[in-house]
Amino acid sequence: MTTTAREVHLASRPQGWPTPDDFRTVETELADPGPGEVLVRNTFVSVDPYMRGRMNDVKSYVPPFALDAPMDGGAVGEVVASASDDVAVGDTVLHQAGWRTHALLPSRDVRRVDVSQVPASAYLGALGMPGMTAYVGLTRVAALAEGETVFISGAAGAVGSAAGQMARQLGAGTVIGSAGSPEKCEWLTGELGFDVALDYKAAPIGRQLREHAPVDVYFDNVGGNHLEAAIFAMSDFGRIAACGAIADYNADTPTPGPRNLMMVVSKRLTLRGFIVTDHRDVAAEFYRLAGQWVADGSLTWRETVVDGLDHAVDAFLGLHRGDNTGKMLVRP
Structure with missing residues (x-):
């Protein structure tokens, strides 16, 4: 059995402001998970300012997006199929296969997150x-x-x-x-x-x-x-x-x-x-303190949510125009 997924690809490298013609939405078929893999249905996808630099074919601290291939970035989603002993169906996970509706990933590339106290989207913003x-x-x-x-x-x-x-x-x-x-x-x-x-x-x-x-x-x-x-x-x-x-x-x-x-x-x-x-060693300290601040109400957030993967590019461009208050997210 396969799952039909939709992905946003970079079709051409923007000159100045990106336009919708620089992107393409593509349908693809994902197989069932193989050993050690999970299939994730993305519930929120992050669009971030740094992604603009990845659209250019220049050397930087992160590789550029490839042409005619799915872009990536932060996302959270629900595991809908699993062939992993470490991640179960129904788990909410954080990963880097954004800009798409579904992702087939090795379980080592996802991190389970606790959504009992905060919404999953928070792990793409204040807690991410x-x-x-x-x-x-x-x-x-x-x-x-x-x-x-x-x-x-x-x-x-x-x-x-x-x-x-x-x-x-x-x-x-x-x-x-x-x-x-x-x-x-x-x-x-x-x-x-x-x-x-x-x-x-x-x-x-x-x-x-x-x-x-x-x-x-x-x-x-x-x-x-x-x-x-x-x-x-x-x-x-x-x-x-x-x-x-x-x-x-x-x-x-x-x-x-x-x-x-x-x-x-x-x-x-x-x-x-x-x-x-460059500061992964700070992660444990950050999560401990941020969790305390969220619990006592001293760290709050807002989100600007755009619905539909077809509007992901609109959300990204809106981010650069300042259309968002707080974190800009896409609900695919």
């Missing part, structure tokens, strides 16, 4: 890669100290919203975030405990941030004018954890860097990029 990215950036990269002022760009996204709440739990004195609408800013201050939320579409971010300087730690998800604004606002010996630069991911020509880089010297700043997969 985005949450751990936030924790690593604050603790291992920026070395946040008690009482410091933290600025987080893209604060209404999956990583940024987790980082703001974690900064508060780690003892930050003031937590500042930027977001792209009054509604998102209200969420940051009203529900997530940010002290200040700056709507970067309402006025130049540099001018707004200057009113709250100096900043000791900047968690950068955006790059571009946000990075330049943060450098102006940093305190001497401040630290910048460079997580991403979504403002430039779809640029079709190289974008100029901050015009004030000399301040990195004069202020003796530390600017360090990081990749969360």
